[in-house]
Amino acid sequence: MPLVHYAAREIVCKIVYYGPARSGKTTNLQWVHRAVAEERRSEMVSLATENDRTLFFDYLPLELGQISGFRTRFQLYTVPGQVYYNATRKLVLRGADGVVFVADSQPGRSEENLESLRNLQENLLEHGFDILQMPLVIQYNKQDLEDAVPAADLDRELNFRDVPSSPAEAIRGVGVLETLRTVSELVLGSVAQRYAPSTS
């Protein structure tokens, strides 16, 4: 599905929050949801287990209104982080325009972070995307924890593609909108690039 529908004068941008279980993907969406002014806030759909684990996915539609005559809507999704929900992750990832990888900054979560990143690469490939082509931002969440691995160390560990990355404390909203803004700009920038006239 194209991101910019010129005929319908509509922009629909699907952003998926990916990452290992309990890294703070849903918390990101919840903060965004809270930040939206009430009059333009939509319901956030969350399918979670009793212990707050995402069972299926979270969905937050963001109506940004008319921009340059285009009705602009962002659709934010999270995937379930647990390894055994891979079919759901693949499904949610389909048609994504951009991905926010929410890494867990707690010590001892390196393996889960890496495994989830590998899983993202595989699932993207199954949808025919090279991870290099997908607008991707890495967020190092839970930086507020005392024993959090510094963002710079995590960057060396995980960010081998050298994509934009930022520290965050999603629980307090720190870095949440900044991450969303970065990925949005990457997504919209990729549209501009995709549609750029050939110079040949």
Add this chain to the structure above:
Amino acid sequence: MPLELDPRFTFESFVVGPANRLAAAAARRVAEAPGATYNPLFIYSASGLGKTHLLSAVGHLAQRVHGATVLYLTLEHLMEEVSAALQAGERDAFRGRLADTALLLLDDVQFLAGQRQAQEGLIRTWDALSSRGGQIVLSSDRPPQDIDGLDDRLLSRLSGGLIVDVGVPDFETRVAIARRKAAERGHPLDADVCHVLARVAFTNVRELQGALNRLIAVQELEQRTVLPEEVVSLLGAAAAERGQDEFGEFLSEITGTVSAVVEEADRQIADAILAWEGEGYRTRRLEGALAGTMTAPQAAELIRRFERDIARLREIEAAIAAVEPAAPELTRPDVLRDPDRITEAEGLLASVRERLKPPAGPPPGATLDAFSPDSMAVRAARAVAARPGVAYNPLYLLGPAGERRTELLAAVGNALKDTDPDRLVGFVSGAEFADELIAALEHGQLEAWRSRYRRVHVLVLDDVDALGETEGAQEELFHLFEDLRRADRQLVFGASRPPHELPLPSRLRSRLESGLVVEIDAPDLPPAPETAPEPAGSPAPDQPFADSERRPGHWILSHEKVLWEWPYAQDWLEESAD
């Protein structure tokens, strides 16, 4: 009552940024050339972003540059005026006022929604204005397609012009606005104050200006400089709330990014319009595409095709100039500078080429040496070759249709070319002449075709007989004959019958026989049938200058004047007498 243009709202006081660049450029162009570029110009935006400012700026500039009569009204005022004029029976008075108006600026046309009567009124006003080449600029808080129940006629009129929007200014533009407005008020603000002010998520410029006024008032009344850290508190709770609105800031930044993406196509098109208009080319095709419905690659393709057409127009112009530097076609910028009229431009080139195409010459190889030098026709032909346009004009060679007559005509043509290689000899048969005329009429190239034949120094036209039933060709030949004769150009004709036997208009017949009519000495020419006994007193049959018509091997003398013009006549008379 028309509204007064706000003297503060000029282009000079309008801060241009990415969100309003296109609208400002279009408005300025309209003001510089009312009625000539984007007509109508439709500007839409949310409230407080500068629509009215732009409308006024157009009015001021048009007044200043052109002395244009400007009528500035809101839609509401226009409708009041129309209905008041109708009620007072002064419909003509209102029309009269419109008649003086060169530029109509109409604000707030979104109130047309569902107002059929108002829409009718606007259509009538519009028609009255545009019939005199007047310019109309409209503003609205939404694009035309979002105005409920807008009449299709209005929609189609609007789509014939340019529809542009004015977006929320980005941070840098907000800073620039804050600085400019403060400077205009004579109270420049600290740079950091402007930055803090611009960071407050105002939804429009009017709010920004309101906040700016507050800061200036503090500076003015308290005789002190406002500090950056006190901006938010000075602006009150609303601004403080806005300042903390992280999502609002996010939205503002995303808006800029989205605009850059979706307006990329419009930006490309607008750049191309400005560039090519500057070069003097019509850009109607591009203007029509400025509706924001194109993707960037579509716009790029549109521009590529447009520029390809311009390249072709340039080739056409160069080609015309190369073949005829003073060609009247070169004074047709309406065609040669309009990529939408490329077919017509190709027609102009074809027309010039057709006009300048040398007519077909005589088939090479045929020479007079192949004919008996004693033949009267050959002697006449040689005389013509020696003194074209003077000796016998026209020379009318009479003989049966066939190669021999055509060969002799070609030989005459070649002899004329041999004596002067620059001499343009046109060689055509009557049937070809008639066919060419039809083709020229079919392709709209009659003038070019006529002009081509008028360039020849010698016209050799074989088989005049074929023109018997072609009225148009007869008419053309008559005028061509006249023009060529007037210019002392040589005419040579070939036919199987003498002029007076051809079913031609008498004025053409008489001209064909006004030179020398001579029968070709053809061995295969059948002998003339015996005719009725000669009337008494007529010359003996063997006397050449008597009535010798239809006598093969002899030239025909139908008119005495021919004899006097013929230099060999005297010799021949003497020889015959021997």
